[in-house]
Amino acid sequence: MTASTQSEAERAALRELDMDLLAEVERKVLWLSTAIIDAANSPSRKDPDGLKIGGHQASSASMTTIMTALWFTQLTSEDRVSVKPHASPVLHAINYLLGELTPEQLGTLRAFHGLQSYPSRSKDPDTVDYSTGSVGIGATAPIWGAIARRYAADTASVPRSAGRQYSLVGDAELDEGAVWEAVLDPSVTDLGELVWIVDFNRQSLDRVVPNISATRLQAMFAAAGWQVITLKYGRFLTALFDAPGGHHLKDRIDGMSNPEYQRLLRCSPAELRERLPGEGPGAGDIRALLDGLDDTQVTRVIRGLAGHDIPSLVDAFDRIDDSRPTVIFAYTIKGNGLPNAGHPQNHSNLLKPDQLALVAQQLGEDVTEPWRGFAEGSDAALLCTRTAERLRRRPVAVAEPPTVPADFGREIKGHSSTQQALGRLLLDLTRLAPAAARRVVTVAPDVASSTNLGGWVNKAGVWSSTAKRDWFADDAETILHWDERPTGQHVELGIAEVNLVSLLGELGATWSRWGEPLLPIGTLYDPFVTRALEPWSFGVYGGGQSILIGTPSGVTLAAEGGAHQSIITPSIGIEQPGVVSFEPAFVQDFEWCMLDALGRLGRAGGSSSYFRLSSRVLDQSMAAVPVDPAARERRRRQVVAGGYALRRAAAPAVTLVGMGAVLPEVLVAADRLGELGIPADVVCVTSADRLYRAVRARTGHGSRDAGAGDPAIVDQLFPADRATPMVTILDGHPHTLAFLAAVHGVRSINLGVTEFGQTGTLQELYRLHGIGPDAQVGAALDLVDPSPRH
Known part of the structure; x- marks a missing residue:
């Protein structure tokens, strides 16, 4: 993959740009960015x-x-850039x-419906390639964007890109573990279109970072197979170092x-002449060298870093090796060109009016006319026009997503789990809806087989930018066949959930x-959803639509112990914006919900979904799916809307509301209550999320997005004439x-899990946490007969 559509002649022309002209543009950009923030904090914008x-x-x-330097000498319309959040x-x-x-x-920076605090692809009015703001997540986004672009080129109608994927990264951002999880993933070393530029100013939010080591960081990138380019000193300092005494x-x-x-x-300058020479053996030579410079030049000695030297940056861009990822460490000064440059607490410090006036004077600007552009017809204005033309992109024509059937129309029998049903649904999709199946891409962090994707992987193959030999293809005992090819539809990453969901977002x-919808599905162990939540949430915020499947889940994992038993993930599903969450108990319920989720992907107004599945094998006849076509369709609509009445008593005294793997215990409890003369309705919840939205919509407070709740489902599940005490x-x-x-x-009375689990049998764990039949019967009795029991 080449890195740019520019011809050599075009590149040569950009390299020959007048550096004074680029410096003029740089000064204008510095002023505008400074004034944008000042305007946001002006008295007229004061928050009441x-x-x-x-x-x-x-x-x-x-x-x-x-x-x-990047925008005006390097970028093409094919390139994409993730901008450091605070540089918006x-x-x-x-x-x-x-x-x-x-x-x-x-x-309008930080104003209502104005320019966002940090670059937002979905909310800013101008071109933003990647939403950033969550430290470390935006930095790595171009990695996953590059993989997504390559995958789409191999499997859909997206033209293969000739553009680069740039990340503009703050050096403090390299403290984030997400960065190194991404850099070290084996899939990254082949991505020659990746270019990271590290703003190496050696300051964090609160202080100067005392022991940050460029050498150590550079070695870490090099060990991961990246090309490392270091830009430390600009032309002025480099020339000075060659002068007599310059090496000192x-x-x-x-x-x-x-x-x-x-x-x-x-x-x-006077203080620099005194302090810069130091006390070493070369102090005299340094002092003599400084004596030959005027005050302006003395200031440049300590400020002459390559990250503020456009020719040095352009030279570095020309040295990028497109056969592997590249990282450029550009030494910079935080606040360069401003009165607070280099101050350890300048991170969110705002210039005072007199300081802003000084900056305006130095840059040839006017505080009373802050948005003045370049004079029409000037060289700088013409450069901006030519750059805009070079970066202009063709409008994206979005293809219609493939049709996903609402129901496969089959009868599901026997014993199975919702986790097992996932693999079968994907295989059935290849037969019953091949156009939709071709758009499916599954992603897993080394848990494909243990989350029941094995059959799908064997059928669809593993995506790789080049075909690779499967050395175990002729091994009769090999069950999972790792057929790697450009047309494969499964992407396997290392064991890093952050990488998984970041790729899902892209x-x-x-x-x-690119105008081509995909249907991305990611699987991971449900206990690790919380680890992956932030980057997945940020992907949703940026417009990514995907399905995340957490399986297996809960203390139903029994023998796995407390470390692998998720507790809070069901409520996370309710609370996450842009996502519809499901926790079906039965295979038929899962199938209907999954088809609904697939049908909301890859479209304007669509949404993501989260499934909480179980490895517990259930008798599927318990679902009592109606045989009559009209009744079946009504059940399907109810399942997708959030739940259905699994049993109706003639005159209920209590309502048992269950969700997920505990439904067998709910039915046992209902039987036992019936024997005690306490008839019970049983409601099976498939989506607490959609029911919650439906309850809100019923009062006129619900959202109207693609995952909005249907108010009618509330009255169908809980009609007023059957209102009784409730056990959930x-x-x-x-x-x-x-x-x-x-x-x-x-x-x-609401039963569930509030403590870390133990190892044990399923029923032992259900008794421990008070969610088994005994606890349900006891809770129902307390509600129906509140008098003390002895």
Whole structure:
């Protein structure tokens, strides 16, 4: 894969750009980004509740040179860029110069429906390739975007890209474990289109980072197979190092600690002449060297880093090796060009009016006319016009997603689990809906076989950018065949849930990025959903639509012990925006819900889904699926809407509401209550999420998105004339279903899991946590007969 559609002539022309002209653009970008944040905090924008609006002028300033060089000399329309979150004003400033924003919009940073605090692909009005803001997640997004683009090119109609995927990363962001989980994944070393540019300013939010080591970080990237380019000193300093005594100056700067270096940034020229030479053997030579420089040049000695030297950056871009990922460490100064440059607490510090006026004077700007662009017809204006034309993208025509059937129309018999049903559904999809099946892509972090994807993997193959030999293909005892080829539909990653869901987000965004919808499904052990939640949530925020399947789940895992028993994931499913969660008990319920989830992917107004599945094998006849076609369709609609009445008593005294793997115990409890003369209705919940939305919609407070609840389901499950005391039961936190008692204001007892589990048999664990038949019968008796029992 080549890295750019530019011809050599075009590249040569960009390299020959007048550096003074680029410096003029850089100064304009610095001013605009600084003024954008100042406007957000102006008296006219003061929050009536006194809350700080904020912004990051220093963080933006450290990226200004890098982004100017990248946009105006390097990027093509095929390239995509993930911008450091706190540098969003720089992105908006550049997009303004390219004609994408109006002057009025520049004053709306952090305003209601204005420019977002951090780059947002779904909410900002100008071009944003990746939503960023969750530290570490935006940095790695282009990795998964590159894989998603390659996959879509191999399996859909997306043209193979010639563009690069850039990440503009703050050095403190490299503290995030998500970064190294991604960098070290075996699939990354072949992605030659990846280019990371590290803004190496050696400051974090609170301080100068004392022991950050570029050498150590560079070695870690190199060990992962990346090309490492280091940009430390710009042309001025490099030339100075070659002067007599210059090697002592270089040794002195190289050897000083980060805090000492940052302190020198705050010094006047006179102070620099005194403090910079130090006390080493070369101090005299350094002092003599400084004596030959004027005050402006002395200041450049300590500030002349390559990350603020456009020619050095352009040279680095020309050295990118497109056969492997590249990381460029660009040494910068946080707040470069601003009065607070290098100050250890400048992260969210805002310039005072007199400081802003000084910056305007130095940059040739006017605080009373902050959004003034370049004069029409000027060289700078023409450069902006040419750059905008070069970066202009063709509108994306979004293809219609494939039709997914609502019902396979078959009778499900025997004993099975919802986890086993996943693999069978994918295989059935290849027969019954081949167009939809061809769009399915499954992803797993080394748990494909243990989450029942084995049959699908054998059928669909494993995706690889090149065909690879399966050395176990002729081994008669091999059950899982690892057939790696460009047309494969399963992507296997290392054991890192963050990588899994990050890739899901990008696979789920191909419909809007490239016009070709995919149907991405990721499987992981349910206890690890919480580990993966932040990046998956951020992918949903950025427009990615996917299905996440957590299986197996709950204390129903019994013998696995407390470490593998998820408790809070059912309520997470209710609370996660942009996602519909399901926890079906029976295979038929799972099939209907899964087909509904697949049908909401890859489209405007679509949504993601989360399934909590179980490895517990159940007798499927307990589902009592109606045979009559009309009754069956009614049941299907109810299942998808959130639940159905599994049993109706003639005159119920109590209602048992169960969800997921505990339904056999709910039915046993209902039988026992009937023997005690306490008839019970049994309601099977398939989606607490959709029922909660339905309850809210019933009062006029529900959302109207693709996962919105159907108010009618509430009255179908809980008609007013059957309102009785309620016992809710699930293998998860009891508050998940507690809201249902409020439908008719009945008394309720909510059973579930609130403590870490133990190893043991299934019934031992159910007794321990009070969700078995005994606990259900006891709770029902307490509700029906509240008098003390002895």
